[in-house]
Amino acid sequence: MSTSSTSRTVKRAGVALLATIALGTLPFAASGTASAAAAHNGGAWRGGWAASPQSPAAPFGANWSPQGFANHTVRQVVRVTTGGTKARIELSNRYGTGPLRITGATVALTDEGASVKAGTVRPLTFGTHRSATIPAGRTLSSDGVPFKVDALQSVTVTLYLADPTGPATFHHFASATSYRADGDHRADRDGAAFKESSGSWYFLTGVEVSGGQPNRRDGIVTFGDSITDGVGSTAGTDNRYPDELAERFAAAGKPRSVLNHGIGGNQVTNDTTWAGEKGIERFKKDVLTEPGVRTVVVLEGINDIGGSGPSFPGGPTPVVSVEKLIEGHRTLIRQAHAKGIKAVGATLTPMKGSFYYSPENEAKRDAVNEWIRTSGAYDAVVDFDRAVADPKDPDALLPAYDSGDHLHPGDAGFRVMAEALDLDEL
Known part of the structure; x- marks a missing residue:
């Protein structure tokens, strides 16, 4: 031209x-993954949503990243750009100072605020285990779970963090609301327990989907x-x-x-x-x-x-x-x-x-x-x-x-x- x-x-x-x-x-970058379970499966997975991880900081006012979490459930709402019949999440401990213990996690379709649609909550596993530990500096993907989601539909990812996490890898400007509750509320349908909110995302760096359309x-x-x-x-x-x-x-x-x-x-x-x-x-x-x-x-x-x-x-x-x-x-x-x-x-x-x-x-x-x-x-x-x-x-x-x-x-x-x-x- x-x-x-x-x-x-x-x-x-x-x-x-x-x-x-x-x-x-595209080959999946093996460096930075916590286990073979995180490897991309022959291009079958597509990115539905993503955010770049950042080191803990609070340059524009308080957020949860400097202190991290201990016996907290964190519920985060994101909108996927393409749909599928199966889903998995990506979690990052890129800027953590020690191992990050994920006690449990779920994915669901969003209702309103911190609530999710009835009957859509799906437990997530990591290498078939409900819990996982992500070494400092690493990233981990969950196993895929059957989960029907449409393009431009909102998805709620809930993490239960029983052990102290230390400073949290996060994404500062979410332009969205995340929620926090004391104790284990990963399977809650309503959002009544989630009394606190934040304008950032924590540990969550991706939602990927597969199925529902040809792989391109x-x-x-x-x-x-x-x-x-x-x-x-x-x-x-x-x-x-x-x-x-x-x-x-x-x-x-x-x-x-x-x-x-x-x-x-x-x-x-x-x-x-x-x-x-x-x-x-x-x-x-x-x-x-x-x-x-x-x-x-x-x-x-x-x-x-x-x-x-x-x-x-x-x-x-x-x-x-x-x-x-x-x-x-x-x-x-x-x-x-x-x-x-x-x-x-x-x-x-x-x-x-x-x-x-x-x-x-x-x-x-x-x-x-x-x-x-x-x-x-x-x-x-x-x-x-x-x-x-x-x-x-x-x-x-x-x-x-x-x-x-x-x-x-x-x-x-x-x-x-x-x-x-x-x-x-x-």
Whole structure:
């Protein structure tokens, strides 16, 4: 495809497919798994929902991760993007300081709040055992259990943690509500015992499904920072841009695995104390271990640009040049291609008026976006920048798409971002 043709496609804020990647079966990354029971079964499993694990921290107020749990039941609600007839969960102790004991776990269809639908509670096993221990730094998948779930249906995962867990691996910005009860309430149908709530997810990093449709390698991972993570969307509504993309596939009668591996505050090139390992490192663990993935959409770099300022939580991170940020993106592309995954580059969205904005930072954003649009390094490009920018002031978000902080889109902005991706070309 010629440069002029690519430019025209980008101006439509669509995705131009520049290369065809041969289909194949993704290998499951053996490192980081706690047992052979966690191995992916010949590509039969599809990602229904996912979240990237983070180290315990509380940069924006109290949550349960620093203290962890002891004789607690934790109930968490997630929405799967594709359905099936069998399900299993993935739990992570990546940032634990010692072994994590899972006394028991269940999965059920969600009713309202912390309650679940009658007759849907299914006990989960791990290598045929009701309990499991996950070593520090490792991840474990449960055994599969018969469980009929439809695309865009909410699932409730309940963990009983009898022994002290120590600081908990978690995902900070859930934009959803998790619940906690004292004692063992893993099999409860109603939510009366769950008196406490949190806006984060704990230990749970995946729900996978199988059956119900032919096995195809057509999964999509969205990789990035808080904008992918959904910061700025209305909590409890599943209005992040990856959610909206999954809804578009479902509405077209083609439900797809769309997995969100965004972390608020994450950077491509710098590790942070509270926002995850740098993208070029965590990409291997979060994206390349997912089953059946064909495409990754990369939207990341705004925190590399703005993180060197005093407004970055936890203190400034090292200054990142345009050249270093571009090399970081090239590293992500190489990692994706090595696994046969097509890489779609997304332009960085506007930040004028936000705490990140300065003429110097804007010049960096413009330079990175120009490289994403014109270099041909990515297999395809989606121009989120132009999709949500104010035509009267292209360095700023259109007010109707702004969540209010001039950096993160709101619900309407996330919807427009999802619409910028061409379903047929994906």
